[in-house]
Amino acid sequence: MIVRVERLTHRYGERIALAEVSFSVGQGEIFGLLGPNGGGKSTLFRILSTLQAPNEGTATVAGFDVRQQPDEVRRRIGVVFQSQSLDKKLTVDENLVAQGHMYGLSGARLRERIALVAERLGLGQRRADIVETLSGGLRRRAEIAKGLLHEPQVLLMDEASTGLDPRARRELWEYVNELRTRDGLTVVLTSHILDEADRCDRLLLLHEGRVVGEGSPGELKARIGGDVVVLEAADTDSFATRIAQRFPVQPKTVDGEVRIEVPAGHRFISELFEAFPGEIQAISLHKPTLEDVFVRETGAPLC
């Protein structure tokens, strides 16, 4: 296990940001921290990236403790921040040279590494460009190139695809997958985007600082047997109660909608229409998503 987190607890004053969070990540895994803003994933990211020491519990990266041996951890992690950490007045190359120097890389070795990561991330032609002239997608790639320059064992990415259009996001994921397959890179990322979470090998669902689920996207979704039916009606709360009285299901009201997990949704829908003629304003049926899992575990929507 390359990342190991045990009973991590962190408070900001009175507010609990993390409560006894434990998990571990194996080498070569793409591991996602999923949860709404304020769920604790940013605090976890700050702790793993050595920016913040935890109040209680331990976190280790490649066997080194983030609190006791931050420099050893720093050498082994690449960090991609949500905000831009490139100097926008410098060129891509100048940024990468500066980054290399912070890790003790210089000379021919540094030039080799820069050429390699720039090539891998498709920045080969843009190395001499000043960062502020690059598109958002290219800047993100340059950020990742920065994070990978010193050959870290673990890449930490905080909401890495924020502000990217779907195409740039897809490309980003292609690069991440390639790095994992080719170099055995471990990736730990935070996200609140479902599509992104679905691409992870394993996920940790965080809500109000607590772990509310852990497993592969498939395992998590399998917690919900069958289908999810979502419907709108005039008075959702009382309607949900009446559905529960009539059928052996447990409807939940979330965001003014009634959500019901049922084994065979299509049959259930027609039964609903017969039971409550004219009361349903809108209805839909879908296979379980991670959002459904999140709602099931917390009663709250993901974003």
Add this chain to the structure above:
Amino acid sequence: MIFWLAAMTLCRRELVRFWRQKSRLLGVVASPFLFWLILSFGAGGEAPRFFFPGTLVLTVMFSAIFSTISIIEDRREGFLLSMLVSPAPRLSMVIGKILGSAVLAALQGIVLLVFAPLAGIVLTASIVAQAALVLFFVSFALSGLGFFIAWKFDSSQGYHAVMNLVLLPMWFVSGSIFAMESAHGVMRAVMTANPLTYANSALRRLLTPEAAAGEPELLLAIGVTAAFGAAMAVAAAWQARHDNARSFA
């Protein structure tokens, strides 16, 4: 090795950034220059000569403020943030940033120094060299002070308050706009305690020696200015280290 690599790369970054935003030169040099013009023409007589050393110090101070105020944003979200998660020592960051800021401030002071003949000051190579050295020392000191202040604040508003309450008053009582000799006893004590007075005095001894009566001698003035720089570098380093200890308590 990683120490100097990191420090030098940060220093070079300051210079390259400045080179690509040349309009900053105008902002830093033009406003003290304008200030000098107003005082000179307003007061007349010996005023152009008298106010010139102080104008140099003010230019350097503005430059140091501009360079260090960016630390506030930069370490929360930006370039310095990636340095904070790297194995480069904090001290290399402090030295690199202060050195870069100091070189820039001194260069801008030197740019203004070229205009000294406009004030009727005669420049020789030796005077320019000595004045440049003093400008570098005071630039280093003010950059260190700026770093020390910037590291304390989460937003630039706090920095502005300190600038108005500490930095500018420090300049006012450095002998830049009134002579130490004519100052009231209490004020004279304040001026003697103000490290910036020595930078001003050193420049005055070099450029307008006739107006330096009662001020510290040149060597003492240069020595105190250099010591001021060293002290501020230590303070800034301590501040950055202290901050680190706090977040890793």
